[in-house]
Amino acid sequence: MVREQIEAKLKAAFEPTHLDVVDESYRHNVPVSSESHFKVVLVSDRFIGERLLTRHRSIYGVLSEELADGVHALALHTFTLKEWERQQAKVPASPRCRGAGTLA
Known part of the structure; x- marks a missing residue:
């Protein structure tokens, strides 16, 4: 549900040509289904001329x-x-979480 909310908001705001929202919570020391850690890959020409920050x-x-x-x-x-x-x-692959045990 949180992932879908994030996707919808980013699509509306940035009109991306490519968007991936990946729930990486399983890679962290959090309860199952936490939806607390995400990787976002967002490709949009709205970023032309904008600095990373x-x-x-x-x-x-x-x-x-x-x-x-x-x-x-x-x-x-x-x-x-x-x-x-x-x-x-x-x-790039996401870094390993220091607090997590063995990662998949």
Whole structure:
């Protein structure tokens, strides 16, 4: 449910050409179904000319309710379409969580 809310808000705000919202809570030391840790890959030409910090701040603004109510972490990967193509549609893997045991 939280993942779907995040997707809907990001689609409405950024009109992405590519969007992945991945619940990575299972990789962290939280109860099952916590929906508290997410990786977001967002490709939008609304980011043209914006610095990385500005991109992230705009996402935090759109997701302020979720961040205030249970979402603990967002791994953000933001690209324009040209940047995404140069990246060859590859996103770095999320780092291991220090507090989690063995990860899948």
